[in-house]
Amino acid sequence: MRVLIADKFERSGLEALQAFGCEVIYQPDLKDDSLVAEIRRVRPDVLVVRSTRVTEPMFDAGPIKLVVRAGAGYNTIDVAAASKRGIYVSNCPGKNSIAVAELAFGLILALDRRIADNVIELRQGRWNKKEFSKARGLYGRTLGLIGVGQIGQEMIPRAHAFGMKVIAWSRSLTPERAATLGIARKDSPLDVAREADVISVHLALTPETRGMIGAEFFAAMREGAYFINTSRGEIVDQAALIKAMRERGIRAGLDVYASEPTAGTDDFNDEIAREPNLYGTHHIGASTDQAQEAIAAETVRIIKTFKETGKVPNVVNLAERTPATHTLVVRHRDRPGVLAHVLGAIRAAEINVQEMENIVFAGAQAAIARINLESAPSREMLDRLQVENPDIIELDLLELKS
Ligand SMILES: NC(=O)c1ccc[n+]([C@@H]2O[C@H](COP(=O)([O-])OP(=O)(O)OC[C@H]3O[C@@H](n4cnc5c(N)ncnc54)[C@H](O)[C@@H]3O)[C@@H](O)[C@H]2O)c1
Numbered sequence: 349m350r351v352l353i354a355d356k357f358e359r360s361g362l363e364a365l366q367a368f369g370c371e372v373i374y375q376p377d378l379k380d381d382s383l384v385a386e387i388r389r390v391r392p393d394v395l396v397v398r399s400t401r402v403t404e405p406m407f408d409a410g411p412i413k414l415v416v417r418a419g420a421g422y423n424t425i426d427v428a429a430a431s432k433r434g435i436y437v438s439n440c441p442g443k444n445s446i447a448v449a450e451l452a453f454g455l456i457l458a459l460d461r462r463i464a465d466n467v468i469e470l471r472q473g474r475w476n477k478k479e480f481s482k483a484r485g486l487y488g489r490t491l492g493l494i495g496v497g498q499i500g501q502e503m504i505p506r507a508h509a510f511g512m513k514v515i516a517w518s519r520s521l522t523p524e525r526a527a528t529l530g531i532a533r534k535d536s537p538l539d540v541a542r543e544a545d546v547i548s549v550h551l552a553l554t555p556e557t558r559g560m561i562g563a564e565f566f567a568a569m570r571e572g573a574y575f576i577n578t579s580r581g582e583i584v585d586q587a588a589l590i591k592a593m594r595e596r597g598i599r600a601g602l603d604v605y606a607s608e609p610t611a612g613t614d615d616f617n618d619e620i621a622r623e624p625n626l627y628g629t630h631h632i633g634a635s636t637d638q639a640q641e642a643i644a645a646e647t648v649r650i651i652k653t654f655k656e657t658g659k660v661p662n663v664v665n666l667a668e669r670t671p672a673t674h675t676l677v678v679r680h681r682d683r684p685g686v687l688a689h690v691l692g693a694i695r696a697a698e699i700n701v702q703e704m705e706n707i708v709f710a711g712a713q714a715a716i717a718r719i720n721l722e723s724a725p726s727r728e729m730l731d732r733l734q735v736e737n738p739d740i741i742e743l744d745l746l747e748l749k750s
């Protein structure tokens with residue numbers, strides 16, 4: 349199996365892939381046209397990326413079967429184009445969430461104590477205890493989470509350790525789950541904005557979350573509150589954030605920007621970087637040794653499983669629901685030709701097959717196939733199938749609940 353890695357990747361991961369027989373091509377600086385050309389040249393089965401963009405022409409350039417996002421967010425991969433071609437896209441959920449929560453807390457503490465400004469003045473040879481002695485402190489304050497996925501959940505014990513109360517909105521957060529996590533559930537992001545002293549955003553970037561945090565949200569925030577975003581820049585309306593920083597004293601800690609470069613080093617001239625109320629980092633949330641080792645190990649596990657079983661862990665682009673209306677259950681003797689016979693009849697009836705599986709009983713004498721169909725076959729067709737093939741023990745038709 350040939351694996352092309354088009355981003356920075358841990359040595360331990362490279363060695364592990366080679367150890368189980370993968371041919372590894374490690375080209376961490378490839379992107380855009382150079383990546384298309386390399387896919388054409390190398391013809392990889394698997395493409396591994398971090399934030400490197402994966403576009404439709406890359407799928408047309410070679411026989412890629414699997415794309416592994418060595419990280420969490422896969423908005424930089426054209427997942428729809430992969431799905432159209434039957435190419436798996438997998439990620440490494442939860443493997444960098446502690447690292448991101450640690451950075452988010454670093455930003456919160458840095459904003460409260462203005463640590464970066466302290467350091468800059470000290471480096472310039474100026475002692476300014478008078479100015480930097482003003483801070484609010486975190487103890488007893490309220491942290492508001494927008495999104496309680498893997499990273500949002502890592503924020504909670506850290507906030508509790510600082511003596512903070514935690515409130516949260518997340519689309520699937522139930523009151524029971526909130527009680528288990530020891531947090532207060534809010535009905536909307538605006539409710540969180542109104543009640544929190546510090547807000548931290550931990551959402552995936554999707555068409556629904558793009559621009560979700562905008563002028564109304566910032567207007568609802570408390571004067572002078574802190575706003576942290578380590579998820580994706582595009583979730584936030586940056587112009588509205590800058591206005592809130594200038595007019596309402598909001599301090600922001602950002603690790604991500606809609607305009608951020610994809611390369612490791614580049615110019616960055618976004619106006620927000622010059623705002624005095626911004627403490628910005630360079631999309632480094634996931635970049636600790638611990639997180640990258642965990643990501644590499646998970647990437648290796650995904651590729652090894654694929655190589656050895658054909659199955660893929662953590663796939664993000666399988667259909668959640670198919671147009672199937674019925675399941676045909678075929679109990680049969682485990683002999684050649686039974687399934688071909690059933691499928692032939694289904695094809696003759698012009699019924700489309702969706703998912704199917706065949707499980708075999710101990711001793712390999714009998715098996716059961718479950719075939720999901722887009723419409724119901726006639727009773728007459730099922731009776732005929734059973735008469736025609738003595739290896740079919742029983743046929744059952746189940747209607748699927750929508
Ligand atoms: N700064 C970094 O280096 C860094 C590192 C890891 C992840 N991230 C970003 O943080 C995001 C969150 O990471 P995670 O590990 O917590 O992922 P996760 O999948 O565990 O959580 C994603 C959250 O987004 C919510 N969500 C998804 N679609 C939504 C929608 N349509 N409407 C409302 N909510 C929606 C989910 O309910 C969940 O709460 C990632 O998607 C990634 O973009 C950044």
Ligand SMILES: O=C(O)[C@H](O)COP(=O)(O)O
Binds near residue numbers: 400635
């Ligand atoms: O979604 C992620 O995992 C992070 O944004 C990390 O991105 P990176 O792998 O490019 O550092």
